[in-house]
Amino acid sequence: MNSENRVDIILKEIDYWRQNRLLPEHYCDFLQNLYIEQAGTANKNSTFSIQAMKQGNSKVWLLGFLIFSLICGIGFYFSLFPWPLQMATTLLVTSVSYTFAAVKRPRDKRISLFWAFGGNVLLLGLGGWMLQLHQAILPQNVAILILCCGILWWVTGHFLQLEFITYTGLLCFILLYALLLKHLHTDSSWLLLQLYWLPLSGILGWLSWFSHYKIKFMAPVWFAAAITIWFMPELDLRLILQIYPKPFMLWVMVKLALAFVILYVLRKKWMVWISNETVSTTTTN
Known part of the structure; x- marks a missing residue:
C-alpha cells in the first residue's frame, strides 16, 4: 500500500470519527490537517495547485479558461x-x-x-x-x-x-417571520414586538441545550439564532417597520446589557452546549 492510499484511508477514518462524534470536531480537524501536511496531499490533489500552474499543465490551464469563460458568459448574457x-x-x-x-x-x-x-x-x-x-x-x-x-x-x-450554512437558512426563516408580522401588524409597538420575538428566542435556546445531547453540531446554530432573535424586535422596528422612536437607543442598550448579564450568569451552561466537547454521561446506582 503506497503512502497516498494509506493517507486516504486515515482521512476517511478521521471523517468517520467526526460523523459519529467519536472525537471532538477540533481534534478531528487537527488530525486531518496534520496528515494532509505530512503527506503533502494538499498540493498534489489540488486541481488548481500553484505548482501545477507553474509547470504549465495544459489541462489545468484549459479547465481554468473554460470555467472563467463560463462565468463571463453567464454574467454577460444571463439577461x-x-x-x-x-x-x-x-x-x-x-x-x-x-x-x-x-x-x-x-x-x-x-x-x-x-x-x-x-x-x-x-x-x-x-x-x-x-x-x-x-x-x-x-x-x-x-x-x-x-x-x-x-x-x-x-x-x-x-x-x-456546516453550522454557518445552516444558520443562514435559519436567517431566511427569521426574515420571513418578520415580513409576516409586518403584513399582519403594520403598527406594532416595541412592547408588542417583544411578545412576538422573545418567546422564540427562549425556545431556540432550549433547542440549543437539547441538541447538545442529540444533534451536537446543531447546538451552536440554535444558540446563534436565539441571540439573533433576542435583538430582532429592535431590528424589526428599525429596518422593516422603519420606526425610530426617541428612546430607541436606550432600549437597545438595555437589551444588550441584559443579554450580557444572562450570558454571564449562565456561562457554564451555554459554553458547554456550543463547545465541541463530547457529552459525558454518568450512571448512578
Whole structure:
C-alpha cells in the first residue's frame, strides 16, 4: 500500500470519527490537517495547485479558461436568456457549487464552507436578478425566493454539517417571520414586538441545550439564532417597520446589557452546549 492510499484511508477514518462524534470536531480537524501536511496531499490533489500552474499543465490551464469563460458568459448574457434557461442556469451553477462543497467536506471543512457559501450567494443573487429582469419584484415572489433559499440552505448545511450554512437558512426563516408580522401588524409597538420575538428566542435556546445531547453540531446554530432573535424586535422596528422612536437607543442598550448579564450568569451552561466537547454521561446506582 503506497503512502497516498494509506493517507486516504486515515482521512476517511478521521471523517468517520467526526460523523459519529467519536472525537471532538477540533481534534478531528487537527488530525486531518496534520496528515494532509505530512503527506503533502494538499498540493498534489489540488486541481488548481500553484505548482501545477507553474509547470504549465495544459489541462489545468484549459479547465481554468473554460470555467472563467463560463462565468463571463453567464454574467454577460444571463439577461438575454429566456426565463426557463435562466432558471436552469441558476440551478446548475448552484448545484455545481454545492457538489464541490460535498466533495471537499470530508477533507477540508473551510474549503467546503467556501463552496457552499458561494452556492448560497449564487442562488440568492441570480434569483433576485431574475425577479428584477422580469419585473416580478412583488412581496409574494420575494417571500417565495427567501423560502426556497432558506429550505435549500438549511438542508445543505445540515447534510454537510456546516453550522454557518445552516444558520443562514435559519436567517431566511427569521426574515420571513418578520415580513409576516409586518403584513399582519403594520403598527406594532416595541412592547408588542417583544411578545412576538422573545418567546422564540427562549425556545431556540432550549433547542440549543437539547441538541447538545442529540444533534451536537446543531447546538451552536440554535444558540446563534436565539441571540439573533433576542435583538430582532429592535431590528424589526428599525429596518422593516422603519420606526425610530426617541428612546430607541436606550432600549437597545438595555437589551444588550441584559443579554450580557444572562450570558454571564449562565456561562457554564451555554459554553458547554456550543463547545465541541463530547457529552459525558454518568450512571448512578
